[in-house]
Amino acid sequence: MPSLRIYDTKGNEHSPTGEAGRSNERVKDLFYDGVRLAIETGRERKFTTFFRARETRNARTEQFYAVYTTRDGSMREFIDALRDRIETEWGYTIDDSADDMSVFRALDAGRTSLPGSDQDRAILEELIGSRQGGTVGVRDAENALGLVNEFMGTYNRAAVADSPESNALSDFDLVVAPNGSSAIAPVGDTEERWESTKESIRSRLIDEEIASINESVQTLSREHGLSSSEIRRRVSQRVPALSAPSSGGSTTDRLSSAGSSSRFDMAEIGKYVAIGAIVLIVLIGGFVGASELGYLGGGGGDIAATVNGTVYDANDEPLTTGAEVTLEPAAVPTGNETAPEPVTVTADGGEFAFQNVSAGNYTLSVESTERFAYDNRSVEVPGNTTDLEISPASGIVSGQVVDTETDDPISTNGDGEIDASVELVGGNNETVASATGGSYEFTVGLDGSYTLRASADGYESAERPVESFGEQEPIELESTDTVSEEEESTGVALEGKVTNATSGNAIDVATVEVTIAPGDVRTATSSLIGEYEVTGIPSNGKYRVEVSADGYETESRTVDFSEENQVFEEDFELDPSQS
Template sequence: MPSLRVYDTRGNEHSPTGGGSRSNERVKKDLGPAGVRLAIEAGRERKFTMFFRARETRNARAEQFYAVYSTRNGSMREFMDALRDRIEDEWGYTIDDSADDMSVFRALDAGQTSLPGSDQDRAILEELIGSRQGGTVGVRDAESALGLVNEFMGTYNRAAVADSPESNALSEFDLVVAPNGSSGIVPVGDTEDRWESTKESIRSRLIDAEIASINESVQTLSREHGLSSSEIRRRVSQRVPALSAPDTGGSTADRLASSGSSSRFDMAEIGKYVAIGALVLLVLIAGFFGASAFGVIGGSGGDDGGAAAASINGTVVDADGEPIGSGVEVTIERVADDNATESDGGMNTTTDGGSFAFENVSTGTYEISAESTDAFEYGAQEIEVDENGTDGVEVAPASATVNGAVVDAETGEPLSTDGDGEVDASIELVDGNGESVATATGGSYEFSVDDLDGSYTVTAEADGYESADHTVDSFGDQADIELESTGVTLSGEVTSNGTVVSDATVEVTVVAGDVRTVTTGSFGNYEITGLPPGSDYRVEVNAEGYETKAETIDLSGETQEKDFDLDPSES
């Protein structure tokens, strides 16, 4: 029978009526510090562990929890339904999925997944997992992470989606996925070396298998058709120029051929064996590892309408026209016409200086594009390729991103770390004419702009802080915008004889008519920010079943901690 338990980040079992009888050291020591958002364990029972935030009351702080769901054959969807039933229907809490660290929860709750990477990438990762070497990889977002975890369920014993994938606490997991903005599937840390060796191992096995097939075909040609090795080599060279080799001399078969006696050989039958061997070798290997690796991109044959000797050369540049650098994927695809073939396309990567080259392509019209980088998005553009080739192609970005964080100048933490909406920053991207381009709310932002020649400024403001501006000197990641606090923070704990008091009301009277009020959370804690510095503030604490307590305190410093111990009411 499925079971569901909820723990706080210290590993203590949680319930509305007080702590449970159990503790979970794994949550405290491993999952929490590693920023694990979802963990899955297979075995006789399947165990799902999910990070989430929830408020005990509407005005309470969103606390952090881990839910552990054990089931014999249940699904993640059943887990999410059971979690919402427990937290919201039974306990009356509110799950708060607005924070950045709730992206995995949001995607799983909405059933949104996508499968990242190429077939080759997934084949490499599957072999790493299946051989128990383990794989730690980065993907674009939470949806991609969930897609990968779901794809290999049944292959791994343990998998995790985590913010800190290289944590030693995750060393026993077969698959660790980090939604860190990577394009496709990118190996992380120690997995990088294993990734390359596994890729080469798969390639070698494929080559060995095809060579064995060729060897078997050659033996069949010799045994059943009486062909010598030189005759086989000559016929293969005629059909597969890439495998041609110098002729080593005449043979009985050669002499028969010169006298016309070779007509007794069924060329269709011979062609079958040649195709099984030589042609399949090129086609299959190129299909798995990319035609560009073998220099067979494009090409033409027969009546495809274009010469196969043309080339495309160019550079991928940034918004200033400067080369973008190496390792950027560039893709070409021939625009469909009567002469286009499936081979008229391919992918290559830029070298140092941002340059790229495609050889042996047919003449015609092509669409060329580059993969997105951290700073730029590249759209497709058309180019014409004639028999002389096309040089000097410049692939320029169609749009750019401006992204960064707004942080507290003192702590360096994003203003919306807790996701409670009370300290979220209002962020605006303004162009050189002072016009608003885009806005965002929270502790981080990511804007997309189409005018790459324009100038931009990011402005940020938040309650209790002085506003600040940041000039965008280059696209992509920006320096943190630091906001200086304009007030004092008062925080503390409300207890009674050592027992925490939740749902207590804490009121601070700043001036007549200006009263700041908060409610303590499930651990009796409270925090009020943005109080103007001063002295002789009246702080009053009320809670049902307890005597009201009021004190006058000094708030002349930047932060002030004040705990209150309430006496039970006599009535």
């Protein structure tokens, strides 16, 4: 059953009746890092989006986040449910006029467009599927939504954000920033991985072409009885660029003299030269075996079969994250003196294939998955080697324990002062496994139900059911010294926006200080969109408010705070420094 919860930007669940609800620290982090849309996939999908709404037509626009959890629902269903809750049930009005509502507007209108070339998207898909992650810039919100839609099912977490390299997004597989880029532009650390992946894809395509050429050459020899010299002759006839130069000059000379009237341009000739050269390399090698081209089997071994199949998860669905599948000879194949090296491929979308595998016995193994563990499988070639179904033998549950206030790991290895302990409890309430050190990784059966229990000295214990395999959300423990929410909420609040007095643009990381008394100062920092909030200000007093930011003149004023539990609004416009 889908669920929809509405939170304010401090992560407190919102209700028009004012009833207290649960809190969500994740929402607070997303707001301060300018995240407009976050998507998490798995057994359930979770959509989180930023939006603005007002209670009445003349009321001040407030900022919210909606979190929609569904089994297999779409973003369209999410937006429809959000409008129904906000406008029909609550009677609020969604205001999508602000610049920071561009993602919501595109979502609401169903406008998406897919940016970049096929090559760009192939590189990005491989980065996501291999769990390296990708942070990219695109032109606008519609392009950003196009990408997160295109790769849904490939990533575990994706986000559209104003600031793509923020701390809150470090565990996201795909982060997209609508920053005016003309295509798909890698950002930050992704740039280096992008170039490396581009070269890897290129090499793989070349290998595939070589394999195809090798197979064609062997077919010509085996089934049509053509000799090496006959194949060379025919290839030279069909690819003029490979013909021997005449006495009238070299091939290059003749091509150059042809000028613009030549029937081939240089790029086209280059293509034929490259293909022909590869063919000749194969031919000159005397129809080399598959092992010399990087395939399984040794010199002289007959190419017998293709080994392919699909890697599944615990729900019998193809594994969406890339897994490394290795086919390793169990013994030296017949006719070979030495065993060939094992070959590893990436199972994209769960599917894998090994081409041109020589006769023999092999061991197939699956590695590099963070959610499941797989047993090795014996494969005999020739034999039943196609459409293999590889299912997990067990699941992996991992994660860490953090401090609720600081999000720091409760571990001496994580620079903490103490270590947290974690117990994995089975359905019969018996401890299945335990770990210390603030982090944990358990291998468990696929059919059981489990609960994680965490504890540490000086903290309240906490527990959480295991709803999916793989990396878990951090278990947050609250210090026993933490001041209660009731104590923190006393007093009044001051909120508003800090902008450039000349351009009107928002100023982030501005410092807002409210001086209650000498040595007693309440402080806040403006967000990426210039907004701030100072809480816990004693009521019934007049206090000095000072706002400062690098590169700007400081502004200060006296604000009269009166009624308790009331929110005061003050906007500040800072003049750029003259120096």
